[in-house]
Amino acid sequence: MFTGIVEETGTVRSLTLPTGPDGDAADAVITVDARIVTSDASLGDSIAVDGVCLTVRTLDPDRGAFTADVMPETLRRTALSRLAPGARVNLERAVRADTRLGGHIVQGHVDGVGALRSRTPGARWDDLVVDVPAGLARYVAEKGSVTVSGVSLTVTAVGDDWFGVSLIPTTLEETVLGDLPPGAPVNIEVDVIAKYVERLLGDRS
Missing domain, CATH: 2.40.30.20 (Elongation Factor Tu (Ef-tu); domain 3)
Structure with missing residues (x-):
């Protein structure tokens, strides 16, 4: 769960969009440069990228970057597939139970x-x-x-x-x-x- 209070803006380093047999994007892998949200991140953590809840797949703490998989359903329902390297994105780590809920209840499930x-x-x-x-x-x-x-x-x-x-x-x-x-x-x-x-x-x- 998230609050909708953006912690930092990151930069898309790469977005790999392989295509399936029907010509549509089968899935994607996104890499984002971000110092704050990766400072205490672990593999499997959730990070909201432009409001989309993604799971950390790999971490590069030295460069302050993470990668995440983006499933076909996410590509269909969100604007992530339109991002290009160099694009800025809003980032937020999942809310902790011991912190204030500054925004509102946000699932990271884009409608x-x-x-x-x-x-x-x-x-x-x-x-x-x-x-x-x-x-x-x-x-x-x-x-x-x-x-x-x-x-x-x-x-x-x-x-x-x-x-x-x-x-x-x-x-x-x-x-x-x-x-x-x-x-x-x-x-x-x-x-x-x-x-x-x-x-x-x-x-x-």
């Missing part, structure tokens, strides 16, 4: 890929509008929580196929959302509680 529709600069903040995939908008509520590429954010407005968020100076400076251009893809994870409520109410109807 779909959205896109940044617009960015409006403010005095010390930016207002963003994000296009949300069909079927996910119903889980997003004004003043509720949403995860955008691993960043826990509060929803400021919501429409049929979009939602708004505001980025404080810390988010602008310390995550990849700070310089994300309109049209860029983003990983979206909605609040898991909303999905469970829908499931329970559906079973009762």
Whole structure:
């Protein structure tokens, strides 16, 4: 489990995308340079990469890097396959039981890929509008929580196929959302509680 509070931005060193017999990516191996999240990491640990929970496969502590496998399901549901060497990514280690939950409950299980529709600069903040995939908008509520590429954010407005968020100076400076251009893809994870409520109410109807 994660909180959506990004610890650092890392850099993609490589992304290997072998193709299967149907021409689609069968799986992938990603290598990320990152000093903070690898400082105490062990093989098998979970690290969220742009909001996607990945398992550490190998570690290179001297260079501050780790590799992880990315399964076909993850490639289909996230924007990881669109990353290129040199791309910056948001990183967060799994939350510890003895620390504060600063954001909200984030599983690292991306629900779909959205896109940044617009960015409006403010005095010390930016207002963003994000296009949300069909079927996910119903889980997003004004003043509720949403995860955008691993960043826990509060929803400021919501429409049929979009939602708004505001980025404080810390988010602008310390995550990849700070310089994300309109049209860029983003990983979206909605609040898991909303999905469970829908499931329970559906079973009762």
